[in-house]
Amino acid sequence: MGMWRVILMVCALAVVGGDVIAQELYDVRSRRYAITTNLERDEIIEVAEHMDAVFDAYTRLLSGFRERNTKPVRLYIVRTREQYQELLREKGIDGTNSGGMFFASGSEAGLATRHAARTNARDLGELPHEGFHQFAHIRIDGNFPIWANEGLAEYFESSVLVRGRLEMGLVPARRLEEIQNAIRAGETLPFDEFLKLDGATWSERLRGGDVRTGMMYTQSWSVAHFLLHGDDGRYARAFETFIRETARGMSIDNALKSAFQTSNYAAFEEAWKRWTLELTPDARSTARERLSFLALGSEWRV
Numbered sequence: 001m002g003m004w005r006v007i008l009m010v011c012a013l014a015v016v017g018g019d020v021i022a023q024e025l026y027d028v029r030s031r032r033y034a035i036t037t038n039l040e041r042d043e044i045i046e047v048a049e050h051m052d053a054v055f056d057a058y059t060r061l062l063s064g065f066r067e068r069n070t071k072p073v074r075l076y077i078v079r080t081r082e083q084y085q086e087l088l089r090e091k092g093i094d095g096t097n098s099g100g101m102f103f104a105s106g107s108e109a110g111l112a113t114r115h116a117a118r119t120n121a122r123d124l125g126e127l128p129h130e131g132f133h134q135f136a137h138i139r140i141d142g143n144f145p146i147w148a149n150e151g152l153a154e155y156f157e158s159s160v161l162v163r164g165r166l167e168m169g170l171v172p173a174r175r176l177e178e179i180q181n182a183i184r185a186g187e188t189l190p191f192d193e194f195l196k197l198d199g200a201t202w203s204e205r206l207r208g209g210d211v212r213t214g215m216m217y218t219q220s221w222s223v224a225h226f227l228l229h230g231d232d233g234r235y236a237r238a239f240e241t242f243i244r245e246t247a248r249g250m251s252i253d254n255a256l257k258s259a260f261q262t263s264n265y266a267a268f269e270e271a272w273k274r275w276t277l278e279l280t281p282d283a284r285s286t287a288r289e290r291l292s293f294l295a296l297g298s299e300w301r302v
Contacts, residue, residue, distance in 0.1 A: 034072035050161050054128045057166040058135040064240055065139035074110035084114035100126030102133040109137055129157035143247050146202045151224030169229050173281035179222045183273050188219050191269040196252050222276055230275045
């Protein structure tokens, strides 16, 4: 495990899942997380090492945002879906139809997932995505624009751990094809609507089964990717300024003027479209998608 260390802190017996299965939960402390789990020691060490690297990447990307409290960064990871759902129920949270989530309940804010569906430590499912929401909760207050929050979460979910360091800015072929087709068909949300989406509207569309839901996530990923990497990264510093200004309560219009020196939504949108249509998939994501397809095929082979 190199220089990485995990320290066993506490061992306690707990019933997870009520009538489902009685499991022994124990606490582990990594460099970045206070972890409660029932996985085997070697399993949790691999996951914790990966998530520490993900957290380091969050910190590098938003280096200008400091911790707003010193509470441990909580991560719960249990073996099965039933245990995961019961753990959340005990905290008053409905985890139905989810495989992982960031939650804030009472005085506790944590990240929770189940491990049963993972094929190896590199397959973290929703953890990098939900982990970013947790990081944003720690470093940025509730004024964080929803598209930026979700877009950066999707950005990290697409990342890959390479020799202990997270490789970011990847361009998965299927996701790129989806956003490029939507741009050509005129199906993306106009920026004067998209950039002003609030959390309530976003949640309402999700709950109501709005057909635009998938595009909201894909467009969020694409715009965040553009602002971090477009035109050789020229917008990355302004993007951080935009996040900081909105976090302080500045309106979207004024934050755009302050950070990007413009309030021209149409020109901003055209720059994003032009750059996105010229993008090509990266080799690493393409190889990973092919391997995932082959793995899925082997599961169906008789």
